Amino acid sequence: MTAYLKLDHIDKSFARGGQVSEVLKDIRLTIDKGEFVSIIGHSGCGKSTLLNLIAGLTKVSAGAVLLEDKEVDSPGPERAVVFQNHSLLPWLTVYENINLAVSKVFGGTKSRAERHDWIMRNLDLVQMAHAKDKRPAEISGGMKQRVGIARALAMEPKILLLDEPFGALDALTRAHLQDAVMDIHSRLGSTTIMITHDVDEAVLLSDRIVMMTNGPAATIGEVLAVPLARPRRRVELSSDRTFLRCREAVLKFLYERHRFVEAAE
Amino acid sequence: MSIQAIEDTKVKAFPAPAEPSKVIAFATKARRRFDPLAIVNKLASTLLPPAVVIVLMLVVWQVACSSPTSSLPPPSQVWNEAYDLIAHPFFDNGPQDIGLAWRVLISLQRVAIGFGLAAIVGVALGALVGQSVWAMRGLDPVFQILRTVPPLAWLPLSLAAFRDSSPSAIFVIFITSIWPVIINTAVGVRNIPEDYRNVSRILRLNQIEFFVKIMVPAAAPYIFTGLRIGIGLSWLAIVAAEMLTGGVGIGFFIWDAWNSSRLPDIIVALAYIGVTGFCLDRLVATVGTFVTRGTTAK
Numbered sequence: 001m002t003a004y005l006k007l008d009h010i011d012k013s014f015a016r017g018g019q020v021s022e023v024l025k026d027i028r029l030t031i032d033k034g035e036f037v038s039i040i041g042h043s044g045c046g047k048s049t050l051l052n053l054i055a056g057l058t059k060v061s062a063g064a065v066l067l068e069d070k071e072v073d074s075p076g077p078e079r080a081v082v083f084q085n086h087s088l089l090p091w092l093t094v095y096e097n098i099n100l101a102v103s104k105v106f107g108g109t110k111s112r113a114e115r116h117d118w119i120m121r122n123l124d125l126v127q128m129a130h131a132k133d134k135r136p137a138e139i140s141g142g143m144k145q146r147v148g149i150a151r152a153l154a155m156e157p158k159i160l161l162l163d164e165p166f167g168a169l170d171a172l173t174r175a176h177l178q179d180a181v182m183d184i185h186s187r188l189g190s191t192t193i194m195i196t197h198d199v200d201e202a203v204l205l206s207d208r209i210v211m212m213t214n215g216p217a218a219t220i221g222e223v224l225a226v227p228l229a230r231p232r233r234r235v236e237l238s239s240d241r242t243f244l245r246c247r248e249a250v251l252k253f254l255y256e257r258h259r260f261v262e263a264a265e
Numbered sequence: 266m267s268i269q270a271i272e273d274t275k276v277k278a279f280p281a282p283a284e285p286s287k288v289i290a291f292a293t294k295a296r297r298r299f300d301p302l303a304i305v306n307k308l309a310s311t312l313l314p315p316a317v318v319i320v321l322m323l324v325v326w327q328v329a330c331s332s333p334t335s336s337l338p339p340p341s342q343v344w345n346e347a348y349d350l351i352a353h354p355f356f357d358n359g360p361q362d363i364g365l366a367w368r369v370l371i372s373l374q375r376v377a378i379g380f381g382l383a384a385i386v387g388v389a390l391g392a393l394v395g396q397s398v399w400a401m402r403g404l405d406p407v408f409q410i411l412r413t414v415p416p417l418a419w420l421p422l423s424l425a426a427f428r429d430s431s432p433s434a435i436f437v438i439f440i441t442s443i444w445p446v447i448i449n450t451a452v453g454v455r456n457i458p459e460d461y462r463n464v465s466r467i468l469r470l471n472q473i474e475f476f477v478k479i480m481v482p483a484a485a486p487y488i489f490t491g492l493r494i495g496i497g498l499s500w501l502a503i504v505a506a507e508m509l510t511g512g513v514g515i516g517f518f519i520w521d522a523w524n525s526s527r528l529p530d531i532i533v534a535l536a537y538i539g540v541t542g543f544c545l546d547r548l549v550a551t552v553g554t555f556v557t558r559g560t561t562a563k
Contacts, residue, residue, distance in 0.1 A: 057463055075466040087460035091482040091557075100478065104468045155468075 003030035003066075004191060005054070005159060010063035012049055023049050025217035027063070029210060031159075034189045038202040040250065041212030042258070047195045050212075051163050054193065055081050067158060077105045080152035084164040086144040088136040088151070095119060095132040098151045105155050122154040123147075125184060142173035146180065153184065162194040166201065175234065178205060186231055199254070203246045204234060211253045221258060224249055338528050347529040363513065365537050372503050372514035373541070375431070379438025380499045384492055387443045391450025391491070392480060401451070412444030416502035420509055430510030434503065441502040442495035446488070453487025454480055489553030496549050500542045515541075 010027040013020050023046040031037050039047045052058040054065055056075040064071045072079065088097050098119045106115055123129040126146040136144050145165060152160055162181075166174040182205060185192060196202050202209045206226050213221040226246050228237065237243040323340050330339035344351070354366030394401045394408075419440050423433040461483055465475050481488070507516025515534055522530040 055463075055467065057466060075463070076469055077467060079467070081463070081467055083460055083463070085460065087458075087464050089461065089464070089479070089482070091485075101468055104470065104474075 004033040004035075004068060005031040005193075006066040006069075007050075007054070008064045008066055010050075010053060010065065011061045012046070012053060012058070013061050022217040023215060024053075025219050027220060029220060029223075031191065031193065033191055036185055036192045036194070036205055036207045037210060038194045038196055038206040038208075039210045039212060040196055040199065040202045040254070041218065042214055042254065043197065045212045045215050045218045047212055048163060051081070051161055051193065051195050054159070055079050055161050057081075077101070077155040078158045079161060080155040080157035080159075081161045081163060082145070082148045082152045082165045084167050086136070086141075086148040088144055088147055090136050093133050093135055094123070094128060094139070094147050097136070097147060098122060098154050101151050102154050119154060122150040125153060125187075126150045126180060140173075142169055142177060145169065145177060149177075149181070149184070153188070153190070158191065160190045160192045162192065164195050164197070167197070174201075179234070181205060182230075182232065199247055199250045202250060203228075203243060204232060204237065209246070209250060211250065211258075213258050222253055224253075338532070343529040343532050345529075346527075347533045350530060350533045361513070365515065365518070365534060368513060368515040368518050368534075369537055369541050371512070372507065372516065375435055375507075375514065376438055376496070376499050376503050376545075379435040379503075380442050380496055382435075383439045383443040383446055383495060383499070386439075387446025387491065387495070388450050388481075388488060390443075391447040391488075392454050392476065392484075394447065395451035395454025395484070396480075405451075408444060408447055411440075412448070416441040416498070417505050417509070420506060424510070430512055434506040434510050434512070434514075437506040438499045438502050442499035445494035445498065446491040449487045449491030449494070450484060453484030456487070457483045485557040486553075489549065489557060493546060493549045493553065496545050497542065500538075500545055504538060 007027050007029040010024060011022070012024040013022040027050065029037075039050060041047045049058065053060055054072075056065075056072050056079065059073055065073070067079070088094075089100070092100065099115070102110075102115050102119050106118065110118060120129060120132075123132055126149050128143060128146050128150060131139055131143060131147075136147070139147070145168075149165070165181075166177050169177065178201060181192075184190070185205075194202075194205065203226055209224045209226060210220055211222045211224065212218050224246060226242075228240070228242055228246075327339045327341060329335075330337050331341075338346070349356070350365050354364045356364040357367065390404070394404050416437050419437050420433065423436040423440075424430070427433045427436065457480065461479050465479050470478065503514065504516035504519070507514040508520040511517050515538060519531050519534050522528075522534065
């Protein structure tokens with residue numbers, strides 16, 4: 001079987017004022033359908049750049065991103081992104097924000113009533129149907145992020161890309177949203193790639209954790225499989241031996257073998 | 266009114282409508298109670314200070330100009346001699362003898378055409394300059410130079426080109442008010458957050474969809490700042506232009522009154538112009554707040 005998503009020897013460098021800085025070097029990774037993969041690494045290691053490459057928002061310098069054996073080099077709704085700061089359009093209501101995506105993606109294939117049902121279904125999925133007529137400024141940060149997830153899901157993406165989706169949230173809200181994401185993943189089986197710098201979050205949510213070395217020219221240092229059964233419950237896992245072992249492995253990678261040295265920047 | 270609106274959103278912003286805290290419910294109720302004294306207070310505190318200042322100014326003016334050798338008329342003389350103009354803004358005694366309100370309306374019509382064109386062309390050009398680096402590099406220096414040319418300097422050229430006073434006046438308004446619209450729109454477009462652009466790229470919005478659905482709403486606060494400056498400038502330009510081109514506008518009325526030494530009429534016309542300019546500014550500002558509600562809040 002060929003891989004669902006394949007990152008094939010990707011290099012990425014930015015040229016700035018005659019200086020070329022190499023950000024990513026020789027990234028090789030395959031992801032199966034339905035898999036939940038986290039990418040973890042210290043800040044500045046290029047993990048967001050990697051996500052942007054998969055999203056097609058930035059172009060690779062060498063190598064290729066292959067989705068179902070087809071090269072992708074431009075952004076599209078089949079690779080929906082949930083941005084760290086939600087990126088909802090503040091002049092539209094929650095409903096209209098999702099409608100913008102749905103009418104663009106399904107404008108030709110679904111009728112008006114079907115699109116409405118589809119929007120409401122996705123809002124229900126993130127438990128935000130009650131706020132459909134609110135503007136982003138009127139809802140909390142966690143709720144905005146839920147709507148951001150609903151908007152991405154409403155595009156019916158082949159791959160859901162989460163760019164540090166909970167980074168700006170407080171710990172409790174973050175836990176709620178992690179549960180929501182786990183629930184959605186188990187219900188829809190969506191292939192998901194999540195950027196994070198939170199070790200617990202990575203272990204809790206992922207099937208595999210991709211650990212990045214430090215830049216410049218960062219690459220994949222290690223890939224850790226998380227053999228925990230689903231559904232996972234955070235309270236039980238907090239003393240689970242497999243959970244702790246995985247957590248320790250990631251911590252060791254990040255803080256012993258690839259300790260972040262600020263002076264290297 | 267505005268306090269009420271804020272309270273409303275606060276109450277609605279609670280995630281679960283189940284049980285809003287009692288203290289908050291109480292405070293809302295207390296503030297919503299109708300209080301005539303508070304309204305009178307509020308009105309007095311907004312209206313009284315300007316009224317006092319105006320009365321004081323009139324008194325000073327009256328004292329300063331009441332000597333028989335004074336070159337300018339005092340307010341009492343203005344009131345007596347220009348009473349017809351003040352009391353009957355809408356009289357109509359034939360083609361050149363009409364009330365000041367009619368004259369203002371005719372001037373406003375010119376402003377509407379000139380400024381309307383400036384708004385449309387300005388937003389389009391501003392979007393182009395804000396969106397494309399090369400358009401900015403090419404056009405921005407030209408705009409920066411042209412925008413400093415005073416309105417009246419355009420008039421001879423415009424008269425030569427159009428050979429008629431009315432389109433010339435409209436062109437002068439257009440060329441005066443377009444620059445702030447262009448420049449502010451360009452800044453607004455340049456400041457559209459990268460995230461919004463990424464959203465539109467992921468959705469594969471085409472150029473037109475991006476312009477209508479992302480660019481214009483995102484830049485709307487900037488666009489309206491430009492429009493507000495623009496309409497102020499256009500009202501400045503119309504009076505100046507009409508003084509030279511003639512016709513029946515309010516600007517020409519002042520010129521005409523000067524030629525026949527009717528100083529009180531000029532003073533009344535000045536008041537009309539000031540009030541109209543103020544209303545125009547407020548109109549654009551109000552439309553702006555209405556249209557851009559929610560866009561500036563993060």
